[in-house]
Amino acid sequence: MSDKSTRDHIVEAADQLFYHNGFEHTSFSDIADAVKISRGNFYYYFKTKDDILEAVIDVRLAKTRAMLDQWERDGRTPAERIRSFIHILITNRADIKQYGCPVGTLNAELAKLDHGSRPEAAALFMLFRNWLCKQFALLGRKRDADALAMHVLAMSQGVATLANTFQDDRFIQREVQQMDDWLALIADGEVPTSRPARVN
Amino acid sequence: MSDKSTRDHIVEAADQLFYHNGFEHTSFSDIADAVKISRGNFYYYFKTKDDILEAVIDVRLAKTRAMLDQWERDGRTPAERIRSFIHILITNRADIKQYGCPVGTLNAELAKLDHGSRPEAAALFMLFRNWLCKQFALLGRKRDADALAMHVLAMSQGVATLANTFQDDRFIQREVQQMDDWLALIADGEVPTSRPARVN
DNA sequence: TACTTATTTGGACAATCGTCCAACAGGCTA
DNA sequence: TAGCCTGTTGGACGATTGTCCAAATAAGTA
Numbered sequence: 001m002s003d004k005s006t007r008d009h010i011v012e013a014a015d016q017l018f019y020h021n022g023f024e025h026t027s028f029s030d031i032a033d034a035v036k037i038s039r040g041n042f043y044y045y046f047k048t049k050d051d052i053l054e055a056v057i058d059v060r061l062a063k064t065r066a067m068l069d070q071w072e073r074d075g076r077t078p079a080e081r082i083r084s085f086i087h088i089l090i091t092n093r094a095d096i097k098q099y100g101c102p103v104g105t106l107n108a109e110l111a112k113l114d115h116g117s118r119p120e121a122a123a124l125f126m127l128f129r130n131w132l133c134k135q136f137a138l139l140g141r142k143r144d145a146d147a148l149a150m151h152v153l154a155m156s157q158g159v160a161t162l163a164n165t166f167q168d169d170r171f172i173q174r175e176v177q178q179m180d181d182w183l184a185l186i187a188d189g190e191v192p193t194s195r196p197a198r199v200n
Numbered sequence: 201m202s203d204k205s206t207r208d209h210i211v212e213a214a215d216q217l218f219y220h221n222g223f224e225h226t227s228f229s230d231i232a233d234a235v236k237i238s239r240g241n242f243y244y245y246f247k248t249k250d251d252i253l254e255a256v257i258d259v260r261l262a263k264t265r266a267m268l269d270q271w272e273r274d275g276r277t278p279a280e281r282i283r284s285f286i287h288i289l290i291t292n293r294a295d296i297k298q299y300g301c302p303v304g305t306l307n308a309e310l311a312k313l314d315h316g317s318r319p320e321a322a323a324l325f326m327l328f329r330n331w332l333c334k335q336f337a338l339l340g341r342k343r344d345a346d347a348l349a350m351h352v353l354a355m356s357q358g359v360a361t362l363a364n365t366f367q368d369d370r371f372i373q374r375e376v377q378q379m380d381d382w383l384a385l386i387a388d389g390e391v392p393t394s395r396p397a398r399v400n
Numbered sequence: 401t402a403c404t405t406a407t408t409t410g411g412a413c414a415a416t417c418g419t420c421c422a423a424c425a426g427g428c429t430a
Numbered sequence: 431t432a433g434c435c436t437g438t439t440g441g442a443c444g445a446t447t448g449t450c451c452a453a454a455t456a457a458g459t460a
Binding site: 027029043047 | 420
């Protein structure tokens, strides 16, 4: 039918450019230059720029699902799996320092543009939220699993935002360390529901 | 010399539009329509769009300084003052739900645009950081005051980002409650330096 | 009153945006 | 070979962008 490589190259380049420079700030010409095709060729694969965004989000959704599945196979305990999530901050710290969190910044931009693909971008967050929720439930925190998932998500977002603004690596390291310690307490059942630890 | 009201109206309208729709997505025409002046009149007060951004940031810096000074006068204890900061999330929850944090989203956008005013936007964050740092020092946490300040900033940013994405009010309420409890522990000297609480 | 300065107007400008298409190249089948 | 399908090209299009200015108006001074 169709040679998928060109379409894939477009989506791949758009994905990176949207992350690095933002969706609106990225033009057709920018993507065309990156893929080294003519500007007119886009219309053969995508009707509008918004269609490219949808394709990019779809790819990100698929990649995220694959990553979460992999973590579920690799991590022997729920705590280990949650730790895998937290440690993306370390793994991707170079990119985060330069461009922030790809999920958070995309959602923030689409909110300002009042863009039609906001729900799909939010689904990206929902993927992590539900996965984390599941892991906390397995940890025996069924009652407040979602609250804990949101808490971890919020921390990660905040750390990414500040690391980006202040261009600070060690801040990431420090906050991840704290989250690891916090997670260990949760895993040991030492933190009361929905409340911070209280010293006896 | 010059009637400042027109200039002030421009900056005021630009401030709001930049927050609601983003800097790049806001055009001269948008601002002109809001202020009800002709598009050409901008050049009398500002040479470029970037100059308007600088003016907007300057106003935000001044307003923020005034707010922090006020909190310092009102709050009788450092803990009360820090609580004032945390509770912006509640006070401004309607705007945060719709547009996110004005400081965080501006910094995120300028980072992607690789904009020249990034440092000035970061100074907006620095204002909060230094003020919080001072309050934690007064609380007797001189050694890790800045780390605690960054931690509070990060939490606030993460909460704002997720509240915006998920359009969730109660999430803000819940996280603020947790931060209040955490702050109370810090104020009572019950949380070890740079580490989460450890149950005996 | 006249003259000067301060402010505002509406449109010109070059560039860029997303969109769209007629023409063309290359490979495959008949 | 001739015809057809799949991909690709480069540029036209109307709209919009930020910038800039000559002219008109308002305000203030002599």
